[in-house]
Amino acid sequence: MECNDPKCSIHGDVKVRGIQLEGLVASDKAKKTVVVEVDYTKYVYKYERYLRKRSRIPAHNPDCINAKKGNIVRIAETRRLSKTKSFVVTGVVKK
Ligand SMILES: [Zn+2]
Numbered sequence: 122m123e124c125n126d127p128k129c130s131i132h133g134d135v136k137v138r139g140i141q142l143e144g145l146v147a148s149d150k151a152k153k154t155v156v157v158e159v160d161y162t163k164y165v166y167k168y169e170r171y172l173r174k175r176s177r178i179p180a181h182n183p184d185c186i187n188a189k190k191g192n193i194v195r196i197a198e199t200r201r202l203s204k205t206k207s208f209v210v211t212g213v214v215k216k
Pocket residue numbers: 124125126129130131132133183184185186
């Protein structure tokens with residue numbers, strides 16, 4: 122598939138920098154955008170235990186990757202692509 126997306130990390134002009142994360146695609150409703158749920162743990166000193174947390178990160182989903190709901194994807198931080206997006210999907214780990 123040909124990719125003419127300027128916001129694609131492989132064929133476009135966005136450079137990835139900063140953090141990389143892996144998460145589950147929770148929503149693919151928006152055009153060229155997926156919402157990725159990332160689970161992480163945070164240590165709480167008061168109770169000396171880990172707290173399970175989850176964050177939802179909107180990420181750009183270029184045509185050449187085309188991640189679908191339920192996929193495990195790798196996302197990488199990039200420049201701000203829109204009002205809410207500053208991450209781009211760099212690959213599907215598991216379909
Ligand atoms: Zn592409």
